[in-house]
Amino acid sequence: MHGRLYAIIVKEMWALLRDPRSRLILVLPPFLQLFLFGFATTLEVKNFDVGVYDRDGGRWSQEFIERLGGSPNVGRIVSLSSPQAVRAAINERAVIAVVMFDQRFSADLSAHRPAVIQAVLDGRRSNAAQIVAGYLGVIAAGMGAEMVADAGASAAGSRSETVISHWYNPNLDYLWFTMPALIVVLGTVSGLAMTAQSVARERELGTFDQLMVSPLRVHEILIGKMVPPLVIGLLNAALYVILIPTVFGVPLTGPVLLFFLALVVYLLALIGVGMLVSAVSLTQQQAFLGSFLVTVPMTLLSGYATPVDNMPAWLQVVAQADPSKHFLVVSEGVFLKAMPPVEILVNTWPMAVIGLVTLSAASILFRSRME
Amino acid sequence: MRPSFSLRRLYAMLLKESLQILRDPSTFLIAFVLPMIMLFFFGYAISLDPTRTRIGLALQDSSAPALSLAQAYENSRWFDVSGARDVATLKRELVAGRIRGIVVIPQDFSRQLQSPGGSAQVQVITDGALPNAAGFVAAYAEGVRATWAARQLAGDGAASGEPLELVPRYWFNPGLSSHFFLIPGSIVIVMTMIGTLLTALVVAREWERGTMEALLATPLTMTEFLATKVLPYFLLGLGSMTLCTLLAVFLFGVPFRGSVLALFAISSAFLVPALGQGLLISAVTKNQFMASQVALLSAFLPSMMLSGFLFEISSMPRIIQWITYVVPARYLVPSLQSVFLVGDLWRTFLRDIAVLLLFGAVFFVLALRATHRRIA
Numbered sequence: 001m002h003g004r005l006y007a008i009i010v011k012e013m014w015a016l017l018r019d020p021r022s023r024l025i026l027v028l029p030p031f032l033q034l035f036l037f038g039f040a041t042t043l044e045v046k047n048f049d050v051g052v053y054d055r056d057g058g059r060w061s062q063e064f065i066e067r068l069g070g071s072p073n074v075g076r077i078v079s080l081s082s083p084q085a086v087r088a089a090i091n092e093r094a095v096i097a098v099v100m101f102d103q104r105f106s107a108d109l110s111a112h113r114p115a116v117i118q119a120v121l122d123g124r125r126s127n128a129a130q131i132v133a134g135y136l137g138v139i140a141a142g143m144g145a146e147m148v149a150d151a152g153a154s155a156a157g158s159r160s161e162t163v164i165s166h167w168y169n170p171n172l173d174y175l176w177f178t179m180p181a182l183i184v185v186l187g188t189v190s191g192l193a194m195t196a197q198s199v200a201r202e203r204e205l206g207t208f209d210q211l212m213v214s215p216l217r218v219h220e221i222l223i224g225k226m227v228p229p230l231v232i233g234l235l236n237a238a239l240y241v242i243l244i245p246t247v248f249g250v251p252l253t254g255p256v257l258l259f260f261l262a263l264v265v266y267l268l269a270l271i272g273v274g275m276l277v278s279a280v281s282l283t284q285q286q287a288f289l290g291s292f293l294v295t296v297p298m299t300l301l302s303g304y305a306t307p308v309d310n311m312p313a314w315l316q317v318v319a320q321a322d323p324s325k326h327f328l329v330v331s332e333g334v335f336l337k338a339m340p341p342v343e344i345l346v347n348t349w350p351m352a353v354i355g356l357v358t359l360s361a362a363s364i365l366f367r368s369r370m371e
Numbered sequence: 372m373r374p375s376f377s378l379r380r381l382y383a384m385l386l387k388e389s390l391q392i393l394r395d396p397s398t399f400l401i402a403f404v405l406p407m408i409m410l411f412f413f414g415y416a417i418s419l420d421p422t423r424t425r426i427g428l429a430l431q432d433s434s435a436p437a438l439s440l441a442q443a444y445e446n447s448r449w450f451d452v453s454g455a456r457d458v459a460t461l462k463r464e465l466v467a468g469r470i471r472g473i474v475v476i477p478q479d480f481s482r483q484l485q486s487p488g489g490s491a492q493v494q495v496i497t498d499g500a501l502p503n504a505a506g507f508v509a510a511y512a513e514g515v516r517a518t519w520a521a522r523q524l525a526g527d528g529a530a531s532g533e534p535l536e537l538v539p540r541y542w543f544n545p546g547l548s549s550h551f552f553l554i555p556g557s558i559v560i561v562m563t564m565i566g567t568l569l570t571a572l573v574v575a576r577e578w579e580r581g582t583m584e585a586l587l588a589t590p591l592t593m594t595e596f597l598a599t600k601v602l603p604y605f606l607l608g609l610g611s612m613t614l615c616t617l618l619a620v621f622l623f624g625v626p627f628r629g630s631v632l633a634l635f636a637i638s639s640a641f642l643v644p645a646l647g648q649g650l651l652i653s654a655v656t657k658n659q660f661m662a663s664q665v666a667l668l669s670a671f672l673p674s675m676m677l678s679g680f681l682f683e684i685s686s687m688p689r690i691i692q693w694i695t696y697v698v699p700a701r702y703l704v705p706s707l708q709s710v711f712l713v714g715d716l717w718r719t720f721l722r723d724i725a726v727l728l729l730f731g732a733v734f735f736v737l738a739l740r741a742t743h744r745r746i747a
Binding site for chain 1: 395396397398400401404405408409412415424425440465466467468471480484489490491492493494495496497498499500501502503504505506509510512513516517520534535536537538539540541542543544545547548549551552564568569572573576656659660661663664665667668672676677681682683685686687688691694705708709712713716718719
């Protein structure tokens with residue numbers, strides 16, 4: 001039996017690696033994706049352009065505009081001279097926000113009357129707009145606080161303050177979150193597609209029937225089909241684990257060996273899902289589109305694009321069945337949080353259950369198809 | 372000399388393609404089930420709007436001010452607070468990701484508060500592994516403290532009120548629902564799937580099975596061939612887009628302020644480069660597995676990540692910003708969001724349509740050349 005298993009594994013590895021173009025597509029994209037998407041996929045809002053419609057033109061509006069220009073997050077400041085120009089600038093996305101000062105702005109502030117800055121923001125990008133409004137509000141509050149302090153009106157009574165420390169990622173560098181998450185997401189996207197198509201391709205070309213009538217048992221065929229995606233997935237992840245701390249400077253603080261153990265379990269769970277898809281599809285097209293249909297919700301539920309915490313309660317329950325969700329916790333934990341072994345195992349066993357269920361279901365389906 | 376274009380041949384081929392589409396359940400899945408799944412996720416499940424965040428509160432002082440501040444945290448609508456006496460327990464929860472932040476009201480809180488010149492410190496520890504959630508916890512924890520402090524002052528009879536305040540108004544989406552921009556964005560993904568992925572797969576299958584050579588040996592001209600490969604998927608893409616729009620407007624309450632004409636004009640313009648890219652990929656790879664991988668990498672992932680649909684382009688490094696200029700979806704996302712939320716902005720629409728058609732022309736020329744080379 002070992003001879004047969006060995007033979008089928010060699011055959012599957014050959015099938016995958018024989019074609020130079022397919023070797024390239026297995027190795028090159030992971031590199032490109034890591035660099036491209038690592039830097040691109042940030043939910044931070046930086047370098048945005050702001051319009052200014054200044055009907056005041058006084059000392060304090062100038063002061064605010066200077067502070068705005070001094071903010072590291074603001075890109076260009078665009079001077080606008082009419083309400084029509086404001087509308088056009090927002091509509092055409094020349095700016096994401098416009099701050100507006102009315103004629104009495106400086107006069108009010110000089111007379112110690114409370115003043116208001118109107119800001120118009122592009123609600124088409126409501127998420128970025130809110131963050132921009134936050135930045136602008138901080139600048140206004142800072143300027144107001146300094147004016148109060150200058151006037152000597154600071155309260156002498158009781159004082160309290162908030163001291164904030166961000167653990168695991170002191171500067172809240174978004175890249176530190178993205179990099180460990182990309183191991184998970186890119187693994188899901190390529191792992192599922194690769195597994196689902198390998199069986200479907202043989203089925204479409206008719207060679208799967210030949211495999212079935214060979215002395216190979218069903219489970220041996222399945223193991224043979226599982227090895228290439230497992231090997232490729234492990235190699236890609238190993239590459240990432242080397243590149244992420246060295247090139248991108250993201251700390252790797254947890255136990256690496258346990259990370260790879262969890263990774264193997266995660267890949268097996270993914271392969272199980274891929275096998276299920278290929279068990280129900282007849283052609284490569286069906287397998288690919290089917291695996292895609294599974295990939296999208298799995299990625300969205302993993303917590304990569306939006307935190308699982310933000311989802312409705314019932315969906316958080318559904319997300320428990322998503323191996324990517326569990327492995328994302330492990331990956332972030334091992335890289336950033338020096339996650340203790342117990343916590344890694346706590347997040348690994350659900351993936352083992354998912355893998356066991358999907359793989360046994362797939363092998364039952366294959367057996368029943370054979371008869 | 373055979374005529375370069377024959378309606379009869381075109382009709383026959385269109386019939387063949389359409390039957391092929393209708394017979395395969397996976398086409399139906401991708402054109403109608405996937406959009407519904409995506410809209411469902413973006414409409415209900417995925418939200419970038421802040422909700423209640425779980426935090427831990429370590430209350431180490433039992434004086435009246437400390438208790439009232441703790442009360443303020445518990446009453447905040449932004450936090451789900453679980454209490455503990457010591458920080459060590461909460462730290463374990465933070466590592467495990469069960470809470471996203473820790474607020475510590477230290478032992479000497481009220482003493483510092485009452486000592487002249489002293490400053491009572493509230494410590495806030497966040498889970499920096501999730502930078503956005505961490506920033507949110509920090510900002511709102513400080514907000515709760517500031518409001519509490521202002522109330523305390525007001526209780527003492529001191530006047531409060533900001534000397535300078537910024538009042539934001541959000542045009543087009545005053546309620547700030549993130550699904551107003553996520554749903555139009557997901558339409559882009561769906562059209563990319565149909566235009567590029569599906570077309571690439573279908574044509575690659577013809578190459579792989581050798582039926583392509585058979586087709587090319589028929590009197591079918593290249594123009595007819597492209598038309599028959601492209602038209603059915605073009606219509607499928609528009610159909611799927613229409614379904615998405617109807618669901619978005621009637622089920623998810625996304626406003627539709629532009630015109631139907633503009634919506635179809637922009638969508639049709641996007642489908643041209645999408646289909647062209649699909650044909651090009653299939654002509655170059657001639658193999659379904661390769662075609663699917665290349666389409667995934669060059670069409671789906673860029674549409675998702677580099678189009679400005681989820682991630683702000685201006686925040687990306689300069690080099691990546693340049694790369695986004697060659698992602699067709701980058702020109703569709705803003706126009707589509709405008710058609711839904713703003714109205715007809717024909718000046719920008721026409722500019723985007725022109726760019727998209729240009730991309731389309733380039734892809735089609737390349738696809739034609741790749742096909743020709745293959746036959747020769």
